[in-house]
Amino acid sequence: MRTEKEMFDIIIDTARSDDRVLAGYLKGSRANPNVPRDIYQDFDIMYVVKETESFRADTSWMNPFGKVILKQEQDDAYGYGERFGLCSHYDKTYSWLLIFEDGNRIDIGVETLETMKEGSNRNKLFLPLIDKTGCLPQLPPPTDEEFYVRKPTEAQFQGCCNEFFWSLCDVVKGILRDELPFAMTTYYAQPHHMLEVMLGWYIGSKTDYSVSCGKQNKYFKQYLPENVYLLYEKTFPDSSYEHFKAAIKTLCRLFREMAVLIAESLGCTYPEEFEQGFMKYTKAVSSD
Template sequence: YDIVNLVTDVEPFKDENYILSHFGETIITQKPEDMIYPPPVGDGRYNYNMQFIDGNRIDLSFFNMNRIGELTKDSLTEVLLDKDHIIPNLLDPSESSYLIKQPTEKLFNDCCDEFIFGLISHIPKTIWRKELPLLKAYIDVVLRKPLINMFEWDIGIRTGFRTSIGKGGRHLQKYLEPEIYKEFEQTYTDSNYDNIWNSLFLFYKLFKKTAESVAQEYAFQFPEEAGKRALEF
Protein backbone atom coordinates (compact mmCIF):
# COMPACT_ATOMS: atom_id res chain seq x y z
CA TYR A 1 0.00 0.00 0.00
CA ASP A 2 1.19 3.52 -0.82
CA ILE A 3 -0.43 5.98 1.59
CA VAL A 4 0.15 9.73 1.42
CA ASN A 5 -0.74 12.07 4.28
CA LEU A 6 -1.08 15.82 3.74
CA VAL A 7 -0.25 17.73 6.92
CA THR A 8 0.37 21.32 8.00
CA ASP A 9 3.73 20.41 9.55
CA VAL A 10 5.78 17.34 8.63
CA GLU A 11 8.19 17.61 11.58
CA PRO A 12 6.05 15.92 14.30
CA PHE A 13 5.62 12.86 12.10
CA LYS A 14 9.34 12.12 12.19
CA ASP A 15 8.79 10.52 15.61
CA GLU A 16 9.35 6.88 14.69
CA ASN A 17 8.09 5.46 17.98
CA TYR A 18 4.79 7.31 17.67
CA ILE A 19 4.22 6.36 14.04
CA LEU A 20 5.17 2.69 14.32
CA SER A 21 3.09 2.19 17.46
CA HIS A 22 -0.02 2.36 15.25
CA PHE A 23 1.02 -0.63 13.15
CA GLY A 24 1.95 -4.26 13.60
CA GLU A 25 5.33 -5.94 13.85
CA THR A 26 7.75 -5.08 11.06
CA ILE A 27 10.68 -7.05 9.69
CA ILE A 28 12.38 -3.86 8.57
CA THR A 29 11.51 -0.17 8.36
CA GLN A 30 13.30 2.30 6.13
CA LYS A 31 13.24 6.07 6.55
CA PRO A 32 14.60 7.21 3.16
CA GLU A 33 14.91 10.88 4.10
CA ASP A 34 17.29 9.96 6.94
CA MET A 35 19.50 7.82 4.70
CA ILE A 36 22.50 8.75 2.59
CA TYR A 37 22.44 5.53 0.51
CA PRO A 38 20.53 6.05 -1.62
CA PRO A 39 20.51 9.85 -1.24
CA PRO A 40 17.29 11.40 0.13
CA VAL A 41 14.90 13.25 -2.17
CA GLY A 42 15.19 16.29 0.09
CA ASP A 43 11.97 18.03 -0.93
CA GLY A 44 10.43 18.26 2.54
CA ARG A 45 8.66 14.89 2.56
CA TYR A 46 9.13 12.20 5.19
CA ASN A 47 8.62 8.50 4.50
CA TYR A 48 8.37 5.20 6.30
CA ASN A 49 8.78 2.13 4.09
CA MET A 50 7.54 -0.75 6.22
CA GLN A 51 7.67 -4.48 5.53
CA PHE A 52 5.45 -6.28 8.02
CA ILE A 53 5.97 -9.78 9.31
CA ASP A 54 2.50 -10.80 8.04
CA GLY A 55 3.58 -10.07 4.44
CA ASN A 56 1.96 -6.65 4.05
CA ARG A 57 4.01 -3.69 2.83
CA ILE A 58 3.15 -0.03 3.45
CA ASP A 59 4.95 3.03 2.11
CA LEU A 60 3.72 5.80 4.40
CA SER A 61 4.53 9.36 3.32
CA PHE A 62 3.96 12.77 4.89
CA PHE A 63 3.88 15.90 2.74
CA ASN A 64 3.05 19.50 3.49
CA MET A 65 -0.46 20.24 2.29
CA ASN A 66 0.84 22.93 -0.06
CA ARG A 67 1.81 19.99 -2.32
CA ILE A 68 -1.84 18.97 -2.73
CA GLY A 69 -2.11 19.98 -6.39
CA GLU A 70 0.99 18.02 -7.34
CA LEU A 71 0.11 14.90 -5.37
CA THR A 72 -3.43 14.55 -6.68
CA LYS A 73 -2.36 14.48 -10.35
CA ASP A 74 -1.67 10.75 -10.25
CA SER A 75 -4.69 9.01 -11.80
CA LEU A 76 -4.49 6.15 -9.28
CA THR A 77 -5.10 8.54 -6.37
CA GLU A 78 -8.03 7.65 -4.14
CA VAL A 79 -9.04 9.82 -1.20
CA LEU A 80 -9.43 7.79 2.00
CA LEU A 81 -10.13 10.71 4.36
CA ASP A 82 -10.44 14.46 3.84
CA LYS A 83 -11.49 15.79 7.23
CA ASP A 84 -10.89 19.44 6.27
CA HIS A 85 -12.55 19.15 2.83
CA ILE A 86 -9.59 20.65 0.97
CA ILE A 87 -9.03 18.02 -1.72
CA PRO A 88 -10.79 18.73 -5.04
CA ASN A 89 -13.17 16.18 -6.49
CA LEU A 90 -11.14 13.52 -8.27
CA LEU A 91 -12.06 11.11 -11.02
CA ASP A 92 -12.36 7.45 -10.11
CA PRO A 93 -8.91 5.82 -9.88
CA SER A 94 -7.59 4.59 -13.23
CA GLU A 95 -4.27 3.85 -14.94
CA SER A 96 -4.56 6.83 -17.30
CA SER A 97 -1.35 8.42 -15.93
CA TYR A 98 0.58 5.28 -16.84
CA LEU A 99 -0.79 4.42 -20.27
CA ILE A 100 1.68 4.21 -23.14
CA LYS A 101 2.23 7.59 -24.79
CA GLN A 102 2.61 8.00 -28.55
CA PRO A 103 6.15 8.72 -29.78
CA THR A 104 7.15 11.92 -31.52
CA GLU A 105 9.42 11.61 -34.53
CA LYS A 106 12.36 13.01 -32.55
CA LEU A 107 11.76 10.58 -29.70
CA PHE A 108 11.68 7.70 -32.17
CA ASN A 109 14.85 8.90 -33.91
CA ASP A 110 16.70 9.42 -30.63
CA CYS A 111 15.70 5.95 -29.44
CA CYS A 112 17.10 4.41 -32.65
CA ASP A 113 20.26 6.50 -32.35
CA GLU A 114 20.82 5.44 -28.73
CA PHE A 115 20.41 1.77 -29.60
CA ILE A 116 22.66 1.79 -32.67
CA PHE A 117 25.35 3.91 -31.01
CA GLY A 118 25.42 1.55 -28.03
CA LEU A 119 25.56 -1.46 -30.32
CA ILE A 120 28.57 -0.12 -32.21
CA SER A 121 30.42 1.77 -29.49
CA HIS A 122 29.89 0.77 -25.86
CA ILE A 123 29.24 -2.95 -26.15
CA PRO A 124 31.95 -4.37 -28.50
CA LYS A 125 34.87 -2.68 -26.73
CA THR A 126 33.58 -3.82 -23.34
CA ILE A 127 33.34 -7.41 -24.59
CA TRP A 128 36.87 -7.15 -25.99
CA ARG A 129 38.14 -5.88 -22.62
CA LYS A 130 36.18 -8.61 -20.79
CA GLU A 131 34.67 -6.09 -18.37
CA LEU A 132 31.64 -8.17 -17.44
CA PRO A 133 30.00 -5.96 -14.75
CA LEU A 134 30.22 -2.86 -16.96
CA LEU A 135 29.14 -4.86 -20.02
CA LYS A 136 25.96 -6.12 -18.35
CA ALA A 137 25.15 -2.59 -17.17
CA TYR A 138 25.66 -1.20 -20.68
CA ILE A 139 23.44 -3.87 -22.23
CA ASP A 140 20.55 -3.00 -19.94
CA VAL A 141 20.90 0.76 -20.46
CA VAL A 142 21.83 1.24 -24.12
CA LEU A 143 20.23 -1.85 -25.70
CA ARG A 144 17.49 -3.28 -23.51
CA LYS A 145 15.94 0.03 -22.47
CA PRO A 146 15.54 1.35 -26.06
CA LEU A 147 14.24 -2.06 -27.16
CA ILE A 148 11.61 -2.05 -24.41
CA ASN A 149 10.65 1.51 -25.39
CA MET A 150 10.17 0.36 -28.98
CA PHE A 151 8.14 -2.65 -27.83
CA GLU A 152 6.03 -0.26 -25.78
CA TRP A 153 5.17 1.98 -28.74
CA ASP A 154 4.37 -1.01 -30.93
CA ILE A 155 2.08 -2.41 -28.23
CA GLY A 156 0.50 1.02 -27.87
CA ILE A 157 -0.31 1.09 -31.58
CA ARG A 158 -1.90 -2.36 -31.43
CA THR A 159 -3.97 -1.55 -28.32
CA GLY A 160 -4.99 2.00 -29.16
CA PHE A 161 -2.70 3.33 -26.42
CA ARG A 162 -5.12 2.10 -23.78
CA THR A 163 -2.74 -0.09 -21.81
CA SER A 164 0.51 -0.13 -19.86
CA ILE A 165 3.38 -2.62 -19.92
CA GLY A 166 4.05 -1.94 -16.23
CA LYS A 167 7.17 -0.91 -14.39
CA GLY A 168 10.29 -2.20 -16.12
CA GLY A 169 8.16 -3.85 -18.81
CA ARG A 170 6.92 -6.52 -16.42
CA HIS A 171 3.76 -7.15 -18.51
CA LEU A 172 5.58 -7.54 -21.82
CA GLN A 173 4.87 -11.25 -22.05
CA LYS A 174 1.14 -10.50 -22.02
CA TYR A 175 1.36 -8.30 -25.11
CA LEU A 176 4.22 -9.66 -27.21
CA GLU A 177 3.74 -12.54 -29.62
CA PRO A 178 5.07 -15.76 -28.03
CA GLU A 179 7.92 -16.17 -30.51
CA ILE A 180 8.99 -12.54 -30.02
CA TYR A 181 8.94 -12.87 -26.26
CA LYS A 182 10.94 -16.10 -26.48
CA GLU A 183 13.62 -14.31 -28.49
CA PHE A 184 13.55 -11.44 -26.01
CA GLU A 185 14.17 -13.93 -23.19
CA GLN A 186 17.21 -15.19 -25.09
CA THR A 187 18.82 -11.74 -24.87
CA TYR A 188 19.25 -12.40 -21.13
CA THR A 189 22.44 -14.39 -21.51
CA ASP A 190 24.88 -15.86 -19.02
CA SER A 191 28.42 -14.55 -18.48
CA ASN A 192 29.88 -16.32 -21.52
CA TYR A 193 31.27 -13.68 -23.87
CA ASP A 194 30.48 -15.68 -27.01
CA ASN A 195 26.85 -15.96 -25.92
CA ILE A 196 26.73 -12.25 -25.15
CA TRP A 197 28.23 -11.45 -28.56
CA ASN A 198 25.67 -13.63 -30.35
CA SER A 199 22.85 -12.00 -28.39
CA LEU A 200 23.72 -8.63 -29.96
CA PHE A 201 22.48 -9.85 -33.33
CA LEU A 202 19.23 -10.96 -31.70
CA PHE A 203 18.90 -7.57 -30.02
CA TYR A 204 19.29 -5.89 -33.39
CA LYS A 205 16.84 -8.23 -35.12
CA LEU A 206 14.15 -7.51 -32.51
CA PHE A 207 14.81 -3.78 -32.46
CA LYS A 208 14.83 -3.41 -36.25
CA LYS A 209 11.64 -5.42 -36.74
CA THR A 210 9.76 -3.51 -34.05
CA ALA A 211 11.11 -0.09 -35.07
CA GLU A 212 10.10 -0.68 -38.69
CA SER A 213 6.59 -1.53 -37.54
CA VAL A 214 6.37 1.69 -35.50
CA ALA A 215 7.92 3.72 -38.32
CA GLN A 216 5.36 2.42 -40.80
CA GLU A 217 2.49 3.54 -38.55
CA TYR A 218 3.78 7.12 -38.26
CA ALA A 219 5.64 7.49 -41.58
CA PHE A 220 8.92 7.73 -39.67
CA GLN A 221 12.20 6.51 -41.15
CA PHE A 222 14.19 3.69 -39.56
CA PRO A 223 17.96 4.35 -40.01
CA GLU A 224 18.57 1.24 -42.10
CA GLU A 225 21.98 2.29 -43.38
CA ALA A 226 23.31 3.16 -39.91
CA GLY A 227 22.10 -0.18 -38.59
CA LYS A 228 23.74 -2.05 -41.45
CA ARG A 229 27.06 -0.28 -40.84
CA ALA A 230 26.82 -1.08 -37.13
CA LEU A 231 26.45 -4.80 -37.87
CA GLU A 232 29.32 -4.76 -40.34
CA PHE A 233 31.53 -2.93 -37.87
Protein backbone atom coordinates in the same frame (compact mmCIF):
# COMPACT_ATOMS: atom_id res chain seq x y z
CA MET B 1 -0.78 -12.47 6.03
CA ARG B 2 -3.36 -9.87 7.00
CA THR B 3 -6.07 -9.27 4.42
CA GLU B 4 -6.51 -6.11 2.38
CA LYS B 5 -9.52 -5.16 4.52
CA GLU B 6 -7.57 -5.66 7.73
CA MET B 7 -4.75 -3.45 6.47
CA PHE B 8 -7.08 -0.68 5.31
CA ASP B 9 -8.92 -0.80 8.63
CA ILE B 10 -5.62 -0.23 10.48
CA ILE B 11 -4.54 2.53 8.10
CA ILE B 12 -7.86 4.39 8.41
CA ASP B 13 -8.20 3.85 12.18
CA THR B 14 -4.66 5.19 12.70
CA ALA B 15 -5.55 8.33 10.78
CA ARG B 16 -8.88 8.71 12.54
CA SER B 17 -7.35 8.50 16.03
CA ASP B 18 -4.48 10.93 15.38
CA ASP B 19 -5.49 14.60 15.67
CA ARG B 20 -2.47 15.61 13.59
CA VAL B 21 -3.89 13.80 10.55
CA LEU B 22 -6.41 15.75 8.47
CA ALA B 23 -6.99 13.20 5.70
CA GLY B 24 -5.58 10.15 3.99
CA TYR B 25 -5.61 8.82 0.46
CA LEU B 26 -4.44 5.82 -1.53
CA LYS B 27 -2.03 5.97 -4.47
CA GLY B 28 -0.27 3.41 -6.64
CA SER B 29 -1.33 0.03 -7.96
CA ARG B 30 -4.10 -0.62 -5.41
CA ALA B 31 -5.80 2.52 -6.69
CA ASN B 32 -5.45 1.38 -10.30
CA PRO B 33 -8.56 -0.41 -11.63
CA ASN B 34 -6.53 -1.92 -14.49
CA VAL B 35 -3.99 -3.73 -12.32
CA PRO B 36 -4.62 -7.40 -11.42
CA ARG B 37 -5.07 -7.80 -7.67
CA ASP B 38 -2.63 -9.95 -5.68
CA ILE B 39 -1.16 -10.19 -2.18
CA TYR B 40 2.15 -8.62 -3.24
CA GLN B 41 0.82 -5.13 -3.93
CA ASP B 42 2.04 -2.32 -1.69
CA PHE B 43 -0.32 -0.08 0.21
CA ASP B 44 0.74 3.36 -1.06
CA ILE B 45 -0.67 5.75 1.51
CA MET B 46 -0.39 9.49 2.04
CA TYR B 47 -1.57 11.23 5.21
CA VAL B 48 -2.35 14.94 4.97
CA VAL B 49 -1.07 16.42 8.25
CA LYS B 50 -0.76 19.68 10.13
CA GLU B 51 3.04 19.39 10.22
CA THR B 52 5.64 16.69 9.47
CA GLU B 53 8.31 17.11 12.14
CA SER B 54 6.54 15.30 14.98
CA PHE B 55 5.93 12.29 12.72
CA ARG B 56 9.65 12.12 11.95
CA ALA B 57 10.79 12.72 15.53
CA ASP B 58 8.69 9.92 17.02
CA THR B 59 7.56 7.10 14.74
CA SER B 60 5.56 5.24 17.40
CA TRP B 61 2.42 6.30 15.51
CA MET B 62 3.35 3.49 13.06
CA ASN B 63 3.15 0.80 15.75
CA PRO B 64 -0.44 -0.22 14.93
CA PHE B 65 0.70 -1.24 11.45
CA GLY B 66 2.63 -4.20 12.88
CA LYS B 67 6.20 -5.37 13.43
CA VAL B 68 8.57 -3.89 10.85
CA ILE B 69 11.27 -6.27 9.56
CA LEU B 70 12.76 -3.90 6.96
CA LYS B 71 12.49 -0.14 6.54
CA GLN B 72 13.80 2.57 4.24
CA GLU B 73 13.36 6.30 4.81
CA GLN B 74 13.31 9.19 2.40
CA ASP B 75 16.66 10.54 3.60
CA ASP B 76 18.56 7.21 3.67
CA ALA B 77 21.79 7.18 1.67
CA TYR B 78 21.41 5.35 -1.66
CA GLY B 79 17.67 5.01 -1.03
CA TYR B 80 14.63 6.02 -3.01
CA GLY B 81 14.99 9.63 -1.87
CA GLU B 82 18.28 9.91 -3.74
CA ARG B 83 16.98 8.01 -6.78
CA PHE B 84 13.98 10.28 -7.21
CA GLY B 85 15.51 13.56 -6.03
CA LEU B 86 13.42 13.74 -2.83
CA CYS B 87 16.16 14.52 -0.31
CA SER B 88 14.87 17.94 0.67
CA HIS B 89 11.88 19.89 2.00
CA TYR B 90 11.20 17.43 4.82
CA ASP B 91 9.14 20.08 6.57
CA LYS B 92 6.64 19.75 3.70
CA THR B 93 6.63 16.00 3.04
CA TYR B 94 8.38 12.87 4.23
CA SER B 95 7.86 9.14 3.70
CA TRP B 96 8.83 5.62 4.76
CA LEU B 97 8.84 2.22 3.05
CA LEU B 98 7.85 -0.50 5.52
CA ILE B 99 7.81 -4.29 5.23
CA PHE B 100 6.09 -6.23 8.01
CA GLU B 101 6.68 -9.71 9.38
CA ASP B 102 3.52 -11.06 7.73
CA GLY B 103 4.76 -9.96 4.27
CA ASN B 104 2.54 -6.92 3.89
CA ARG B 105 4.16 -3.65 2.83
CA ILE B 106 3.10 -0.05 3.35
CA ASP B 107 4.74 2.86 1.57
CA ILE B 108 3.48 5.74 3.69
CA GLY B 109 4.09 9.45 3.57
CA VAL B 110 2.99 12.58 5.37
CA GLU B 111 2.47 15.91 3.64
CA THR B 112 1.24 19.26 4.82
CA LEU B 113 -2.09 20.64 3.66
CA GLU B 114 -0.31 23.19 1.47
CA THR B 115 1.77 20.47 -0.20
CA MET B 116 -1.33 18.36 -0.81
CA LYS B 117 -3.00 21.30 -2.54
CA GLU B 118 0.04 21.67 -4.79
CA GLY B 119 -0.44 18.04 -5.84
CA SER B 120 3.26 17.17 -6.10
CA ASN B 121 2.82 13.79 -4.38
CA ARG B 122 -0.15 12.54 -6.37
CA ASN B 123 -1.34 11.80 -9.86
CA LYS B 124 -4.60 10.48 -11.31
CA LEU B 125 -4.26 7.28 -9.27
CA PHE B 126 -5.90 8.99 -6.32
CA LEU B 127 -8.48 7.39 -4.05
CA PRO B 128 -9.63 9.15 -0.82
CA LEU B 129 -9.68 6.93 2.28
CA ILE B 130 -10.57 9.38 5.02
CA ASP B 131 -11.20 13.13 5.04
CA LYS B 132 -11.74 14.56 8.51
CA THR B 133 -11.80 18.21 7.45
CA GLY B 134 -13.10 18.13 3.86
CA CYS B 135 -9.71 19.16 2.48
CA LEU B 136 -9.20 16.54 -0.23
CA PRO B 137 -9.92 17.57 -3.82
CA GLN B 138 -12.89 16.17 -5.71
CA LEU B 139 -11.25 14.28 -8.56
CA PRO B 140 -12.52 11.80 -11.20
CA PRO B 141 -12.22 8.05 -10.50
CA PRO B 142 -8.62 6.74 -10.51
CA THR B 143 -7.02 6.09 -13.89
CA ASP B 144 -3.53 5.16 -15.09
CA GLU B 145 -3.82 7.15 -18.32
CA GLU B 146 -0.82 9.28 -17.33
CA PHE B 147 1.32 6.16 -17.76
CA TYR B 148 0.04 5.07 -21.16
CA VAL B 149 2.64 4.44 -23.84
CA ARG B 150 2.93 7.63 -25.89
CA LYS B 151 3.08 7.59 -29.67
CA PRO B 152 6.60 8.64 -30.69
CA THR B 153 7.48 11.41 -33.06
CA GLU B 154 9.63 10.53 -36.06
CA ALA B 155 12.56 12.27 -34.35
CA GLN B 156 12.11 10.11 -31.25
CA PHE B 157 11.93 6.97 -33.38
CA GLN B 158 15.11 7.89 -35.26
CA GLY B 159 16.85 8.80 -32.02
CA CYS B 160 15.94 5.46 -30.44
CA CYS B 161 17.39 3.59 -33.44
CA ASN B 162 20.55 5.68 -33.39
CA GLU B 163 21.11 5.19 -29.65
CA PHE B 164 20.50 1.45 -29.96
CA PHE B 165 23.21 0.84 -32.54
CA TRP B 166 25.61 3.51 -31.27
CA SER B 167 25.63 2.15 -27.73
CA LEU B 168 25.93 -1.44 -28.97
CA CYS B 169 29.34 -0.46 -30.33
CA ASP B 170 30.42 0.26 -26.75
CA VAL B 171 29.10 -3.14 -25.67
CA VAL B 172 31.14 -4.85 -28.38
CA LYS B 173 34.21 -2.88 -27.31
CA GLY B 174 33.72 -3.97 -23.71
CA ILE B 175 33.46 -7.63 -24.72
CA LEU B 176 36.61 -7.43 -26.82
CA ARG B 177 38.48 -5.87 -23.90
CA ASP B 178 37.16 -8.54 -21.50
CA GLU B 179 35.50 -5.79 -19.44
CA LEU B 180 32.38 -7.68 -18.41
CA PRO B 181 31.05 -5.13 -15.87
CA PHE B 182 31.30 -2.30 -18.42
CA ALA B 183 29.86 -4.36 -21.27
CA MET B 184 26.96 -5.79 -19.29
CA THR B 185 26.03 -2.53 -17.55
CA THR B 186 26.13 -0.62 -20.83
CA TYR B 187 24.09 -3.36 -22.52
CA TYR B 188 21.19 -3.10 -20.10
CA ALA B 189 21.35 0.66 -19.54
CA GLN B 190 21.39 1.63 -23.22
CA PRO B 191 20.68 -0.75 -26.15
CA HIS B 192 18.53 -3.16 -24.15
CA HIS B 193 16.59 -0.21 -22.77
CA MET B 194 16.10 1.12 -26.31
CA LEU B 195 14.69 -2.27 -27.30
CA GLU B 196 12.20 -1.98 -24.45
CA VAL B 197 11.23 1.50 -25.59
CA MET B 198 10.60 0.09 -29.07
CA LEU B 199 8.61 -2.82 -27.66
CA GLY B 200 6.52 -0.33 -25.71
CA TRP B 201 5.78 1.57 -28.91
CA TYR B 202 4.83 -1.70 -30.60
CA ILE B 203 2.34 -2.43 -27.81
CA GLY B 204 1.07 1.13 -28.08
CA SER B 205 0.59 0.84 -31.83
CA LYS B 206 -1.49 -2.32 -31.32
CA THR B 207 -3.68 -0.80 -28.61
CA ASP B 208 -4.17 2.71 -29.99
CA TYR B 209 -1.75 3.91 -27.29
CA SER B 210 -4.30 3.25 -24.56
CA VAL B 211 -2.42 1.00 -22.13
CA SER B 212 0.48 1.16 -19.70
CA CYS B 213 3.32 -1.37 -19.80
CA GLY B 214 3.67 -0.98 -16.04
CA LYS B 215 6.65 -0.12 -13.88
CA GLN B 216 9.85 -1.42 -15.52
CA ASN B 217 7.67 -2.88 -18.31
CA LYS B 218 6.33 -5.61 -16.03
CA TYR B 219 3.29 -6.19 -18.26
CA PHE B 220 5.28 -7.04 -21.39
CA LYS B 221 4.32 -10.72 -21.07
CA GLN B 222 0.67 -9.72 -20.94
CA TYR B 223 0.72 -7.50 -24.03
CA LEU B 224 3.41 -8.93 -26.34
CA PRO B 225 2.67 -11.83 -28.71
CA GLU B 226 4.11 -15.08 -27.34
CA ASN B 227 6.71 -15.41 -30.11
CA VAL B 228 7.92 -11.86 -29.51
CA TYR B 229 8.11 -12.35 -25.76
CA LEU B 230 10.09 -15.57 -26.19
CA LEU B 231 12.64 -13.69 -28.28
CA TYR B 232 12.72 -10.94 -25.68
CA GLU B 233 13.54 -13.52 -23.00
CA LYS B 234 16.58 -14.60 -25.03
CA THR B 235 18.02 -11.08 -24.86
CA PHE B 236 18.95 -11.64 -21.19
CA PRO B 237 22.43 -13.24 -21.15
CA ASP B 238 24.49 -14.72 -18.35
CA SER B 239 28.19 -13.99 -17.81
CA SER B 240 29.33 -16.24 -20.66
CA TYR B 241 30.64 -14.17 -23.57
CA GLU B 242 29.37 -16.83 -25.98
CA HIS B 243 25.87 -16.46 -24.56
CA PHE B 244 26.27 -12.67 -24.42
CA LYS B 245 27.06 -12.51 -28.14
CA ALA B 246 24.08 -14.75 -28.92
CA ALA B 247 21.85 -12.46 -26.88
CA ILE B 248 23.11 -9.45 -28.84
CA LYS B 249 22.22 -11.16 -32.12
CA THR B 250 18.71 -11.82 -30.84
CA LEU B 251 18.53 -8.26 -29.53
CA CYS B 252 19.39 -6.87 -32.97
CA ARG B 253 16.94 -9.18 -34.71
CA LEU B 254 14.07 -8.27 -32.41
CA PHE B 255 14.87 -4.56 -32.48
CA ARG B 256 14.90 -4.49 -36.27
CA GLU B 257 11.61 -6.41 -36.54
CA MET B 258 9.88 -4.06 -34.13
CA ALA B 259 11.46 -0.92 -35.56
CA VAL B 260 10.37 -1.76 -39.11
CA LEU B 261 6.80 -2.17 -37.89
CA ILE B 262 6.89 1.10 -35.96
CA ALA B 263 8.37 2.92 -38.97
CA GLU B 264 5.45 1.66 -41.06
CA SER B 265 2.95 2.79 -38.46
CA LEU B 266 4.52 6.25 -38.37
CA GLY B 267 4.84 6.52 -42.14
CA CYS B 268 8.60 6.93 -42.02
CA THR B 269 11.67 4.89 -43.03
CA TYR B 270 13.69 2.50 -40.92
CA PRO B 271 17.28 3.91 -40.78
CA GLU B 272 19.24 1.08 -42.38
CA GLU B 273 22.41 3.17 -42.24
CA PHE B 274 22.53 2.96 -38.43
CA GLU B 275 22.40 -0.82 -38.50
CA GLN B 276 24.93 -1.03 -41.31
CA GLY B 277 27.27 1.28 -39.44
CA PHE B 278 27.14 -0.98 -36.40
CA MET B 279 27.77 -4.09 -38.49
CA LYS B 280 30.76 -2.49 -40.22
CA TYR B 281 32.20 -1.37 -36.87
CA THR B 282 31.81 -4.86 -35.42
CA LYS B 283 33.53 -6.42 -38.42
CA ALA B 284 36.37 -3.88 -38.36
CA VAL B 285 37.27 -4.23 -34.69
CA SER B 286 36.74 -7.98 -34.53
CA SER B 287 39.14 -8.64 -37.41
CA ASP B 288 42.11 -7.04 -35.64
